[in-house]
Amino acid sequence: xxxxKPTLLLSMPQMQDPNFAKTVxxxxxxxxxxxxxxxxxxxxxxxxxxxxxxxxxIGAGNELPLCLGGPVQTDRGWIxxxxxxxxTEFRTIVDGLYLSTSPDVLRRVLQARPxxxxxxxxxxxxxxxxxxxxxxxxxxxxxxxxxxxxxxxVESSRMWxxxxxxxxxxxxxxxxxxxxx
Numbered sequence: 001x002x003x004x005k006p007t008l009l010l011s012m013p014q015m016q017d018p019n020f021a022k023t024v025x026x027x028x029x030x031x032x033x034x035x036x037x038x039x040x041x042x043x044x045x046x047x048x049x050x051x052x053x054x055x056x057x058i059g060a061g062n063e064l065p066l067c068l069g070g071p072v073q074t075d076r077g078w079i080x081x082x083x084x085x086x087x088t089e090f091r092t093i094v095d096g097l098y099l100s101t102s103p104d105v106l107r108r109v110l111q112a113r114p115x116x117x118x119x120x121x122x123x124x125x126x127x128x129x130x131x132x133x134x135x136x137x138x139x140x141x142x143x144x145x146x147x148x149x150x151x152x153x154v155e156s157s158r159m160w161x162x163x164x165x166x167x168x169x170x171x172x173x174x175x176x177x178x179x180x181x
């Protein structure tokens with residue numbers, strides 16, 4: 001198995017699963033035991049500061065939306081940031097993109113004014129052994145390099161199409177075909 005580097009998974013237009021239709025997934029781990037990713041472009045209507053339960057509660061929070069990171073463990077939170085957090089554990093996904101689950105980081109992100117370059121997500125996307133391999137073989141996903149500006153600077157409603165167009169493809173012309181990625 002070659003060395004894995006984080007990548008973006010872009011669902012094909014024909015994807016019928018409502019959890020993944022027109023999604024951009026940050027694939028963080030891809031191992032024989034399974035894969036782990038976070039959907040980046042599924043914001044809710046509510047600010048994360050009103051949806052997240054911390055003790056003590058968030059007072060005057062900012063307007064960062066709570067995003068649905070995937071259908072698995074939606075009660076589990078993740079914070080993607082453009083700057084490494086100070087004083088806590090985090091994971092570097094790529095330069096300029098850092099992942100944490102720290103309640104202290106979450107509080108700082110939700111109370112910061114103006115809101116920092118960050119995404120607050122609930123849940124994740126998970127695949128069992130071989131499951132993502134099968135989906136890739138069926139051409140259910142396109143793979144793209146992680147681009148930090150896409151994660152933070154492109155509006156969620158435009159992220160999927162923007163990512164596909166950056167690959168040089170027109171989303172309306174894409175069709176699934178086994179064996180072609």
